[in-house]
Amino acid sequence: MKKYAMLMVAVSSVFCVEAATLTGELEFVKRPSFVGVVYAKGGVGPQKAELDQSNKVFDKKAVVIGPKGEITFKNSDEFQHNIFANDPNSGVKFDVGLMNQGQTTKVSADWSENTLTRIGCKIHPKMRSYIANVNSDAYQVLPFSKKQKVYPIKLDVGSHTEFVLQIPKYDPVELKLGKGQETSVDVMYKGKKRATLKLALN
DSSP: OHHHHHHHHHHHHHHHHHOOEEEEEEEESSSOOSEEEEEESBSOOOSEEEEOEETTEESOSEEEEOTTOEEEEEOOSSSOBOEEEEETTTTEEEEOOOBOTTOEEEEEOOSOSSEEEEEEESSOTTOEEEEEEOSBSSEEEEEOOTTOOEEEEEEEOTTOOEEEEEOTTSOOEEEEOOTTOEEEEEEEETTEEEEEEEEEEO
């Protein structure tokens, strides 16, 4: 019984050391961007993701996929769509062709990791979403809205200590935190401060 109790204490101690939570907030100075993704570096990343279309809108502002993962595009709309990517920032290009109502098609994320790629519809140019291709098992998508300036962040990150914030066209933020540490950094766009990122690892 004593050996069993000692083993339980040891396992609990290891778990306490490894389990950490990243908390904080992202506060914009003015009107926010479209979407952001916060993630911990390390891991495989999701191997499957799904993005649907309805009422000429993508159902998510961003999806997260791991390198070589598979993204399934659906068309639940009554209109035809043609999803494509031609993003000069990530260098990603693809075109799935015309999709009729009820049709699905799949794309492999075989491009560079740790990239945020814009996708759209050739038929309906106002449609947009993003694909975050990251090596991470701990991530949070931040869908921004015009009237909200502050966005809470909470992630169970295990033993990871390196974190990234990506927002389309903004300078990416990369930082490292130890257990019990906190930080505040400026988020920049074309040389100007657009937001403040506050994070703590506990």
